[in-house]
Amino acid sequence: DGGITQSPKYLFRKEGQNVTLSCEQNLNHDAMYWYRQDPGQGLRLIYYSQIVNDFQKGDIAEGYSVSREKKESFPLTVTSAQKNPTAFYLCATSPGSETQYFGPGTRLLVL
Amino acid sequence: GNSVTQMEGPVTLSEEAFLTINCTYTATGYPSLFWYVQYPGEGLQLLLKATKADDKGSNKGFEATYRKETTSFHLEKGSVQVSDSAVYFCALSDRGGSYIPTFGRGTSLIVHP
Numbered sequence: 602d603g604g605i606t607q608s609p610k611y612l613f614r615k616e617g618q619n620v621t622l623s624c625e626q627n628l629n630h631d632a633m634y635w636y637r638q639d640p641g642q643g644l645r646l647i648y649y650s651q652i653v654n655d656f657q658k659g660d661i662a663e664g665y666s667v668s669r670e671k672k673e674s675f676p677l678t679v680t681s682a683q684k685n686p687t688a689f690y691l692c693a694t695s696p697g698s699e700t701q702y703f704g705p706g707t708r709l710l711v712l
Numbered sequence: 713g714n715s716v717t718q719m720e721g722p723v724t725l726s727e728e729a730f731l732t733i734n735c736t737y738t739a740t741g742y743p744s745l746f747w748y749v750q751y752p753g754e755g756l757q758l759l760l761k762a763t764k765a766d767d768k769g770s771n772k773g774f775e776a777t778y779r780k781e782t783t784s785f786h787l788e789k790g791s792v793q794v795s796d797s798a799v800y801f802c803a804l805s806d807r808g809g810s811y812i813p814t815f816g817r818g819t820s821l822i823v824h825p
Contacts, residue, residue: 643815704755
């Protein structure tokens with residue numbers, strides 16, 4: 602069953618803590634993306650990767666880090682430098698075309 | 713740079729009413745245009761797309777026509793259902809670049825029985 606999985610569905614972060622959001626895909630897509638969604642603000646691009654071992658900053662990369670060691674996986678770490686991390690995080694993939702395919706999302710909350 | 717402007721929501725309709733959600737865009741090239749839909753608590757999914765001027769995208773009773781002269785891609789449906797309640801995002805993708813899409817802010821649609 603092809604698709605994109607994101608885990609966990611909900612994640613709680615304590616002050617000063619780094620947390621990692623998982624994104625895995627079995628669609629064999631080359632490109633992967635991370636977006637942040639806040640109410641009324643649409644989607645904002647955090648990082649993207651078009652090929653293994655390479656990634657680029659998006660519009661709001663500060664306070665976040667990523668890795669792309671495998672084609673199937675593109676984890677996002679929200680570091681303690683991100684002072685306002687509460688949001689809905691969406692992972693997406695693309696086969697090198699214009700259409701994007703989205704995972705179900707992870708909601709990050711701060712304790 | 714590229715930008716997408718959508719009408720603000722929420723749009724509130726009764727079941728079987730006609731729906732229009734306006735979307736206009738600014739782009740330097742000849743972008744492809746998209747509508748994505750997001751149901752509560754889920755990720756986005758592609759609803760329809762159009763890749764060149766005068767193309768009409770359609771899916772599940774929704775339609776949108778790529779109007780280059782007015783730089784618009786308005787979403788329409790003749791008779792909405794309660795199950796259409798969701799947030800709708802207009803987006804463009806500039807094929808000359810790296811396929812990074814530009815999204816509008818989203819328009820919430822609420823359909824009452």
